[in-house]
Structures are given as C-alpha cells and as structure tokens.
Amino acid sequence: MWIQSFNSLKHIRKLHTIKCLSTKAQNIENIGPIVFHKLGGEDKGIAVYGLNSPKTTNTLSSDLIQAMREVNQLIREDTKISVVILHSLVQGIFCAGANLKERFKMTDDEVATFVRSLRNTFIEIEDLPMPTIAAIEGVALGGGLELALACDIRVAADSAKLGLVETGRGIIPGAGGTQRLPRVIHLNIAKELIFTSRIVRGNEAKDLGLVNHVVPQNSNNNAAYEKALLIAREITSNAPIALRCAKQAINEGVQLSIKDGYEVEQKCYEKNIPTKDRQEGMLSFIEKRKPQYQGH
Numbered sequence: 252m253w254i255q256s257f258n259s260l261k262h263i264r265k266l267h268t269i270k271c272l273s274t275k276a277q278n279i280e281n282i283g284p285i286v287f288h289k290l291g292g293e294d295k296g297i298a299v300y301g302l303n304s305p306k307t308t309n310t311l312s313s314d315l316i317q318a319m320r321e322v323n324q325l326i327r328e329d330t331k332i333s334v335v336i337l338h339s340l341v342q343g344i345f346c347a348g349a350n351l352k353e354r355f356k357m358t359d360d361e362v363a364t365f366v367r368s369l370r371n372t373f374i375e376i377e378d379l380p381m382p383t384i385a386a387i388e389g390v391a392l393g394g395g396l397e398l399a400l401a402c403d404i405r406v407a408a409d410s411a412k413l414g415l416v417e418t419g420r421g422i423i424p425g426a427g428g429t430q431r432l433p434r435v436i437h438l439n440i441a442k443e444l445i446f447t448s449r450i451v452r453g454n455e456a457k458d459l460g461l462v463n464h465v466v467p468q469n470s471n472n473n474a475a476y477e478k479a480l481l482i483a484r485e486i487t488s489n490a491p492i493a494l495r496c497a498k499q500a501i502n503e504g505v506q507l508s509i510k511d512g513y514e515v516e517q518k519c520y521e522k523n524i525p526t527k528d529r530q531e532g533m534l535s536f537i538e539k540r541k542p543q544y545q546g547h
Contacts, residue, residue, distance in 0.1 A: 284315045286340060287322050289332065296333035296487040297480070298326060303340040310350035311394045311426075313365070316372050323375040330546060333494060334486045335379060336479045337402055338386035342472050345385075345411070348393025351420070366425040369394065373401040373426050378502075380495045382486055386479035387411045387462070388472055392450065397424060400431040403498065404482060405462040407453040408475045413461060419448035434505075436460045490528040491546040496520070 286301040300322060302309040309315070326332055339345045354362060376383065376398070385402035391413045399405050399413070407413065415424045415432060423429060424445060433441040436459050443449070444459075457465040464482075466474045486494065500519040504512030523529055528544045535542035 284312075285318045285322050287325065289329075294480075294484065294487070296331065296491065297483045298329070298332045298335045300326070300335055300337045301340045302338070302346060305341045305344075307350060308344045308347040308390075309339055309341055309395070310347050311369060311398075312350040312353050316369055319372050320375065323372070323379065326379055326381075327375075330491075332381055333489075333491045333546075334381055334483045335383045336386055336476065336483055337376070337383060337398070338476050338479065339388060341389075343389035345387045345389055345391040346395030346398055347390055348395045348416070369426045373398060377401040377427075380498065381491070382494060382498060384479045384482055386473075386475040387413065387453075388468070388475050392416050393420075393424070393428075394426050397426040397428040397431070400435060401427060404479075406464045406466065406475045406479045406482070407456055407462040408468040408472075409453040409465050410468045411453040411456070411465075411475070412450050413453075413456050414448065414450035415445050416448040416450065418445060432461075490526075490532060490542070490544045492526050492528055493523055493532075496523045 284304045286303050288299050290297040304315055326335060383402040384404045385399040387399055387407040389411060391399050393416050396413050396415055415428045417424045440459055453465040456462045464478055466478045468474045496519040500516045504515040527547055531542050
C-alpha cells in the first residue's frame, strides 16, 4: 500500500487532503471529500475517483467542487491513466446534488457564479482525455445525476435512485443536465423527466437508456463499482493513445454534421499513426500474441 498527500497543489490547504492509496486500504473514514487512487498490478492504468463527504451526503459544496477541479487536473496530466472510475465512498449515496444550505446563503450573483463554476467542473470531467465510468450505488439526484451524465459510461445498482429534480425545488438543472440528458435519451423522455422532477430506479434508468448497465446490489453495497471495474479492465486491454483518440473523435464529431465528423475522425486517426502502440497492435496480431501497449 502507498499513500501520498498532494500538499503542493494550489489551494490544497483550503481543502481536505487528497490521497492516493491502494484498493486494499480499509481506513477511509477521515480522508476528506475526494479519495483518488491508481490501481496497480493487472489493473494498472485504472484510476478511481471517489467522493467521500458523508456529513454532507456528497452534496456539491464549494469545497467539494474545488477539490474536484484539483483532481481533474491531476488526471488530465497523467498519461499513464487509461480509464477513470468515478464512484462514492458514502454508502447509499452517489451524490445528493446541490448543497442547498450553502446555496441559500448566497446572493443572486454568487449563485450564478457558483453554477457556472459547477458546470465548468463537470465539463472538465466530460473532457478528460481517457474514458470515464460512473458507478452509481445509491442516490444520484440533481447535480449528482448531472455529474454522472458527464461520464462516458454509467453503471447503476438496481437500488439506485436517479433524477433531475431541480424544477421541484424552484430551479432548473444548471450543470449541464438540460443539455446532456436530451443527448443521452429520447428528447421527449428527457423533457418529461425534467418537467416532472421524477426519480427513477436503476432498472427503469436502464430501460430509458440513462445508464449502460444495471446490476443487483450486493451485500457489500458496491455492485455498480464491481461492474465498472470489469468494464475498466476490458478498456485497459486496449491501446491508451487509441482510446484517447477514439474518445476525442466521438466527442468532437457528434457535435457536427456526419461529413464534418469524418474529417475529425481522420484527424484523430492520423494522430495515432506514428505511435509505437499502433505498430505493437499489428505485430502482436501477426505473431498471435497478446499486445503489450506502453502508451506511446
């Protein structure tokens, strides 16, 4: 096991400590709002991004958002990470959405600034160069669901509760929810969910296409995480640079006409051509062996 505090990060003294540790670590109660660790051994290349603010049920406070931005920067700059799993260490809660007690004390201008910062934080997650997987064990409401929507893949336990509930609280989804949800599921269904502020469970979320997978919750209350880990292992068997190029091609191309999307695909393909991993992929196929990708 190894533990490292990122005390040198900007503003980190204003935050709880961010630590890196192995998945076998048991004592995580007092680590802070985010626990970030990279797996080793056969799971090398997988990073785990854990929300850990039990006193506030992972609500999106200023402290948590600032910590997320610090971790986003760490991940973006780490070329050895092939996939990120975002989950919660608080049992029964993925993220309960806005910290309304904090929000209520803000002026109108402060609210507008905070919501813009929150949206930009989720855009940072959406724009991480490697694939991301949200593992949703419990409640993901309002901003919590918006956070999950910023990830590339979503896995939910059947007991999870998901919903954009903002209209029931006198506001609208403001961290990307009105834009991402209609791009994930049918427009009319997205409208219905937002207009009614309805909460759906894992199985219904799967039927609607809101999540990729739904799994029965287990006795350890980590079934979604375990499924996310299996998917992450499938992803890390592939070439890291190719994964990043594929994500870039999809994310940029989907916003364009298909003809313009083809040009984006070509640009991303050409970026991958000179890599040693591309040569390794072809050579390993010819030699009928498992490829050994190095990420360059």
